[in-house]
Amino acid sequence: MAADNPSPLPLTRSRATRDPEGTQRALLAAATAEFAEKGLAGARVDEIARRAGVNKQLVYHHFGSKENLYRAALEQVYAGIRAQEQALQLSELPPAVAMERLVGFSFDYLVEHPEFIALLNDENRGRARHLPDTAQLQDMHAPLITLLHETLERGGREGVFRTDMDPVNVYISIAGLSYFYFSNNPTLSVIFGQELSSARAVAARRRHVIAFTLAALRA
Amino acid sequence: MAADNPSPLPLTRSRATRDPEGTQRALLAAATAEFAEKGLAGARVDEIARRAGVNKQLVYHHFGSKENLYRAALEQVYAGIRAQEQALQLSELPPAVAMERLVGFSFDYLVEHPEFIALLNDENRGRARHLPDTAQLQDMHAPLITLLHETLERGGREGVFRTDMDPVNVYISIAGLSYFYFSNNPTLSVIFGQELSSARAVAARRRHVIAFTLAALRA
């Protein structure tokens, strides 16, 4: 789309010597990748700085500590999925179509954002100790549950969905069917002797998840 | 006063002074707990020895390295679930009953063995680098898939199950519906503002998972 990056700022290291926002962005991106790969304990501040192309001490200047940086990365990762969910516009679609789109989105997002899973896994082992601002997180997810609730009810009224399922559990099932496939892909691949990360296997899984969910919900 | 401590028993822990098997067992149990809580990188050899009530050097004496100990813990954890799965005796039950029992077992096992999830999560982030003996793991899971395949086919012949679902994906779905609920319980609880680890919530989830799966598979 025409002249990308018109600014004189180089994309890598030595960021024009003075660019606090760029520095913070670079650190956050590097941190997300490093934490996703190695977890909070395994990640190295040195390595994060190296990846960001900045001096290590800037981590402390801008974020105060490794743990704060981790928190910031978590927050950003949640904000990412929220932003895209809100753009789904499900309420205007027929219930079954809306549900299929939601399941598909949940699946596709994880394909494109493997760091989301990795960060959440570590955070869950730590009993969600670093989760940023609880109220904000709940506010961010409430619309999703409301939407799911409405869609299930609409489907029930129209006779296409069963009416005995708790929306929160339905959401967890939808998320889990996709999430588990990706989060445990390495061990599952070994166990079953199949390369479950191949494009072919992923596509098959996507179809399965949609079919499985819609069958489970149908009246 | 007179003869202080005349007994040959030492006053401190120090497991019977000579009990290699007991020591190994204690170390393995301590390691499983420590790795489950903190991951491979976060776990401390010192702490594992302390939990086991033995000297740190014994970790090296018996297991060679922290990583080997981790491997041993992983192996033991897989052996645990394998042993119980084999005792399920599903082949003699009606297909729907067999399936319900399998789903229930998958769920219940995770309730009773939270360390299983924690260890697997870390291993998956590390791309299953430490997974013990691949062939053995596959051998251990092959019967499960065969059994699932047979059960689905039996159900198909009897007209109670649909016939278009890949057994591996069905297994992954069954496992995922339970696993995700527990692995992500802390963050899900925060996000939805509900205590999903309460006995009540767990029981509701169990019913949901069984209903969801059976509905998804029915003809």
Add this chain to the structure above:
Amino acid sequence: MAADNPSPLPLTRSRATRDPEGTQRALLAAATAEFAEKGLAGARVDEIARRAGVNKQLVYHHFGSKENLYRAALEQVYAGIRAQEQALQLSELPPAVAMERLVGFSFDYLVEHPEFIALLNDENRGRARHLPDTAQLQDMHAPLITLLHETLERGGREGVFRTDMDPVNVYISIAGLSYFYFSNNPTLSVIFGQELSSARAVAARRRHVIAFTLAALRA
């Protein structure tokens, strides 16, 4: 609402935007407090700037280095006591009265200037490496010794003071009797289980020091 912050005054501290003298004064005061509390090694340039409400770089702009700032603080602290000593006007008083006033002044000055002790202590551990302009310091103290010498002689001639005491040692004794009480107040309070910094204890010490000194000097 309307025009936000139209005034040219910045919203944050930032002393009048241009006030070099005020800045220097603030820095010196902040430095004296910080060095007194933590010593040269323990003091933090960041903290000094924060206390002074100015940017850290101004420390370097105005003083060149942390050590120079320390030197300046020391110098100022010596100048403080010198200025007050000169105002004592002892030469016109009867010897015993003059001596009592000098002892009282030495005591009171320390009560009011605890930073004097703290700064000197650190400097003495460092073997007086940073002491400003030796000659000037000596010039500043010479009159004091002369005065003490004259007072002792006058007292000797009048038969109220003994005549065998070296003025420098007498000065050190007078200073020490007060100084030690304050410099070691925390440890002495612990050791003797008494709160030696209470107003009551301080007043008692003042009386003791005067009585002790005058008794030691009397003929």
Add this chain to the structure above:
Amino acid sequence: MAADNPSPLPLTRSRATRDPEGTQRALLAAATAEFAEKGLAGARVDEIARRAGVNKQLVYHHFGSKENLYRAALEQVYAGIRAQEQALQLSELPPAVAMERLVGFSFDYLVEHPEFIALLNDENRGRARHLPDTAQLQDMHAPLITLLHETLERGGREGVFRTDMDPVNVYISIAGLSYFYFSNNPTLSVIFGQELSSARAVAARRRHVIAFTLAALRA
């Protein structure tokens, strides 16, 4: 005194590879010197280990932290002066002689143990935050005050001492007259343009302190 150091342990570094007590002693001695020279903040753990001829990590193995090591050094330094004070046997001497001996001891101890002053000074600046076991310290000093009290009373009854002086303040005066001379020796030397640390000056000070104290106390 006959065969010194008969043990095969070398006096310096590489302590026979296994000698925990020797290691701790060496670390404590090195720490005392380093803390005395540079204070708690200025001391370097690296340097302490180097001086002790041991690996730096042994500081943490044996003492846990730099601060704990400092505490241990403080404790040892207090124990040192206590041990010698107890050997003074003042109660059997005539009051004036006992007092002279106590003053002389207070003076001589500081001559031989300059680290005592340096450690105390730093601790006092920090408001005695690290002082070890308060009760024990008080117990250790109580006999001294009792002794002083008795000596002053004996002197009072015998008509050689005045009877209006608080023993604690007398002790602080005795200590202060010697302590201040040494603690502030560098700055005093500069101020008065005299080398107050010369053997000659020290001897003169010793005589002064004894004369000053006895004169102050005499009936």
Add this chain to the structure above:
DNA sequence: AATGAATGAGTTTTCATTCAT
């Protein structure tokens, strides 16, 4: 004159692992 981002050299502390007993 004033600001705050940026840096390099260090400092305490941690930790898996090995050694001597």
Add this chain to the structure above:
DNA sequence: TATGAATGAAAACTCATTCAT
């Protein structure tokens, strides 16, 4: 087999100082 001291390498974090604006 078991112990605890000892070690080297690295990790998080600190801090005085300088740079660009």
